[in-house]
Amino acid sequence: MKAVLHDVYGPPEVLRVEETEPPVPGEGEVLVQVHAAGVDPGVWHLTAGLPYLIRAAGFGLRAPKRRIRGLDVSGRVTAVGPGVTRFRPGDEVYGIADGSFAEYTCAKAAKLAHRPANLTHAQAATVPISGATALQALRDAGRLKPGQTVLVIGAAGGVGSFAVQLAKALGARVTAVCSPGKADLVRALGADQVIDYTRTDFTDGTHRHDLVLDIAGNRSLTLLRRTLNPHGTLVIVGGENGGRWIGGNDRQLRALLLSPFLRERLLGLLAKERYADLDVLRELIEAGTVTPALDRTYPLTEVPAAVARLMAGQVRGKLAIQVRTD
Structure with missing residues (x-):
């Protein structure tokens, strides 16, 4: 599969698209075919390895432990790991998955919810x-x-x-x-x-x-x-x-x-990653009370440009990476 990887901390340019093996879901995880991924400040902090506190928190002192970037995700479940009962293959989901800038990613079922029916994948990926x-x-x-x-x-x-x-x-x-x-x-x-x-x-x-x-x-x-x-x-x-x-x-x-x-x-505030809040947001979005402010989308090959634009403070609302068409 194609994925955005980096082996060293640095500016957005250290991110590159390469072929890598798709992940396999473990206990309590699902395999998601990624349609879109969100871009948030956490992505560039983990890309740059700054502040240094995040390196000491377990993300890798000298180099990133996890090479694939991306956190927000929207896509379709293709396989479920042991112990997963909330989802089955074919379900459309959105939530948080470490490594969402890729064609496939594994996510903990506890960090996913069913995608709002009235949103595109690109819109949904900006929410979690x-x-x-x-x-x-x-x-x-x-x-x-x-x-x-x-x-x-x-x-x-x-x-x-x-x-x-x-x-x-x-x-x-x-x-x-x-x-x-x-x-x-x-x-x-x-x-x-x-x-x-x-x-x-x-x-x-x-x-x-x-x-x-x-x-x-x-x-x-x-x-x-x-x-x-x-x-x-x-x-x-x-x-x-x-x-x-x-x-x-x-x-x-x-x-x-x-x-x-x-x-x-x-x-x-130290925000928690839990599906109950995603369910609340889905209800508000489907009711028309909340609508994601999607600025623009980028293809997977232009993730560095998207991260650079975010760092420059030029974004109105949110950015999304379109991995597959809806």
């Missing part, structure tokens, strides 16, 4: 990681209630584009922060107010919110606290400017240490 992260940030960490106000920083990105729609579905009033070139997308997603961060300082304390999601931002906790109502909640979903060793995780660590001494709740 970003959609589930947004859902957990709002519902679980943020404890969002109807009528509350939410500020989404980074609203035009992968997680942000789902967070705006999910917050509206949960009954909140949403203020979205993005660059001026992406404001039209965010409005179309349902944001009640859109702030251009290049022209407006939304951390000056003028407007405060019950829940703030900071997605891949770099603002200090002091500034972010100015955006919160008394006893409001800040959920730090990511960060990209914390250095080569721990990346944006430094703010999450500081939030964990400071929160017990503050009236506000400051949290870092």
